[in-house]
Amino acid sequence: MSPALALPQRRRLGTRAALALLAALLAATLLAALATGPVALSPARVFAVLMGDAAAPRDAAIVLTLRLPRTLLAAVVGAVLGAGGAVMQGLFRNPLADPGLLGVSAGGAMGAVTSIVFGAALLPAALAPHAGAAAAFAGALVVTLAVQRLATVEGRVLVGAMLLAGIVFNALAGAVTSAMIFAADDMQLRDILFWTMGSVAGANPRTLAIVAAASLPLLIAAPLLARALNALILGEREAMTLGIAVETVKRLAVVLVALAVGASVAASGMVAFVGVIAPHLCRLARGADHGWVLPGSALIGAALLVAADTIARTVLAPAELPIGLVTALLGGPFFLALLLRQRLAVDGT
Amino acid sequence: MIAAHGIRVARSGRTLLAVAELSLAGGIVTGVVGPNGAGKSTLTRVLAGELHPDTGDVRFEGVPIAAIAPTALAQRRAVLPQSSTLGFPLAAEDVVRLGRIPHAGAVAAAEDEAAVAAAMAEAGVVHLAHRGMATLSGGEAQRVQLARVLCQLAGPDPARTALFLDEPTASLDLAHAHAILAAAAARARAGAAVLAVLHDLSLAARWCDRVLVMEAGRIIADGVPADVLDDALVSRVWGIAVRRLAGEGARDLAFLATQA
Incomplete structure (x- = not known):
């Protein structure tokens, strides 16, 4: 091979190095989140407590009981939303797609709100506390499966039909949610409102375990989907002729995302923008290769949501802002700036 | 290399494709021509194993194509769509690299990079390597896609590969169209079976060793372009009176419409 054929190296940073950097960023964000609050602790102190230092029971209680569960829940939910957004965008070949588009979040909201209004009346008292999570998950899965069923023609999932079905079911699920709100009493209205805006304050080891278990399949499978999603950048026919089982990948990805996002919505309510922003940042930084974008979006999503939760619980302390409000307030303008920058870059040439 | 037998594809009662017997040999470029809706793309998809016919079978080196694992097939058969x-x-270079997907894990990374570089040279797009695909002209982008399918077929035995081009030159200028077919013809000389769906009969005459003329889902003529594409056949099949002009070389043919 002549030297003229050799392609010069152009990546400034290898994928592994870049992911290690993001993992370090996430670790630093977690540590900062655990250290921040009404009682400020030094990062060294937090680290000592996490390592099992029992010298100061008060610090241990603050870190392990008050801050750790919600921080970890924020991290897992953020990772799910980031990776879920990246998978959906790759599948739909559209950088603005996210689980909300398919009706996953709306289905989850429908389930959760229904359980808030009717759960107490219909279920025995012992089951009521878990009804919200189960109903949200069921709602997410039912809507996602219905959307997928409607979009499947002759064994093929048509992306255009799937997006339209997603819009229809978003509207239908929204209507059911509205009907529930109409039927709700004042106390239930407050619960609904707070849940809708999102929060990880209710985190306990049990919810954490449920969400983590539901998220694991997506977070494990996401890197394995990278090759198929890379081929899909070229188009569906191109991916098929590259030997990718496109239909299988579509079905698998949608079910995995529904499972993980459904559980996340149940635990923390509607959290906007993370699923769009995290993959977008990844692509801006190092291009569209899904081997980088999928794990990178999970790490960035986790760090973003941990940071958002820390802001949510400290900025107006002792009062607490809904986490979805923080991500929307910070993420909206940020996203707008990204779009404007991109437009300027295009127009400026 | 590829043999089809008793192929029939129908949709909503209408026959899209009916081919009793067809085989594609390695070492030559086979052109497929015919009016719009004649079944050229359907034939391409069936022969490439993308579409399973309602009846009949397609074999790749004697093995039913539907029975070959998708990845194994993709290492030997590539398709360049319109x-x-x-x-x-x-970036252009990343698009070409995607052609190595079927070989993931099977060969060393250095071998993949060598295949990418060689395919880019073959398609004449080395100078575009770092350009974003969105900044390329239609012709440049299509040549990058050609490099991708060429690098998909890079392997120890180029004679045992099949390259399908489904209207690869539609909407390209003359120079890019010829460059794409020249690169495909070079692959055929190395032993590959090449099939190209073309609309421009002069391009087909210039680059194809054999041409299949299709009409209403059937192959109605099959042979050397200069023999098959005569005034009478072209006029009848395309429904427009045509006069054939010959250039200096035996493969240089032009088709003039004599009525509007």
Whole structure:
């Protein structure tokens, strides 16, 4: 091979190095989140407590009981939303797609709100506390499966039909949610409102375990989907002729995302923008290769949501802002700036 | 290399494709021509194993194509469609590298990179390597896609590969169209079976060793372009009176419409 054929190296940073950097960023964000609050602790102190230092029971209680569960829940939910957004965008070949588009979040909201209004009346008292999570998950899965069923023609999932079905079911699920709100009493209205805006304050080891278990399949499978999603950048026919089982990948990805996002919505309510922003940042930084974008979006999503939760619980302390409000307030303008920058870059040439 | 037998494809009662017997040999470029809706793309998809016919079978080196694992098939058979839009922005070189997907894990990374570089040289797009696909002209982008399918077929035995081009030159200028067919013809000389769907009969005459003329889902003529594409056949099949002009070389033919 002549030297003229050799392609010069152009990546400034290898994928592994870049992911290690993001993992370090996430670790630093977690540590900062655990250290921040009404009682400020030094990062060294937090680290000592996490390592099992029992010298100061008060610090241990603050870190392990008050801050750790919600921080970890924020991290897992953020990772799910980031990776879920990246998978959906790759599948739909559209950088603005996210689980909300398919009706996953709306289905989850429908389930959760229904359980808030009717759960107490219909279920025995012992089951009521878990009804919200189960109903949200069921709602997410039912809507996602219905959307997928409607979009499947002759064994093929048509992306255009799937997006339209997603819009229809978003509207239908929204209507059911509205009907529930109409039927709700004042106390239930407050619960609904707070849940809708999102929060990880209710985190306990049990919810954490449920969400983590539901998220694991997506977070494990996401890197394995990278090759198929890379081929899909070229188009569906191109991916098929590259030997990718496109239909299988579509079905698998949608079910995995529904499972993980459904559980996340149940635990923390509607959290906007993370699923769009995290993959977008990844692509801006190092291009569209899904081997980088999928794990990178999970790490960035986790760090973003941990940071958002820390802001949510400290900025107006002792009062607490809904986490979805923080991500929307910070993420909206940020996203707008990204779009404007991109437009300027295009127009400026 | 590829043999089809008793192929029939129908949709909503209408026959799209009916081919009793057809085989594609390695070492030559086979052209497929015919009016719109004649079944050229359907034939391509069936022979490439993308579409399973309602009846009949297609064999790749004697093995039923439907029985070959998708990845194994993709290492030996590539398809270049008319034009592709990317879902996300990629550099030209990254698009070419995607052609190595069927070989993932099977060969060393250095071998993949060598295949990418060689395919880019073959398609004449080395100078575009770092350009974003969105900044390329239609012709440049299609040549990058050609490099991708060439690098998909890079392997120890180029004579045992099949390259399908489904209207690869539609909407390209003359120079890009010839460059794409020249690169495909070079692959055929190395032993590959090449099939190209073309609309421009002069291009077909110039680059194809054999041409299949299709009409209403059937192959109605099959042979050397200069023999098959005569005034009478072209006029009848395309429904427009045509006069054939010959250039200096035996493969240089032009087709003039004599009525509007």
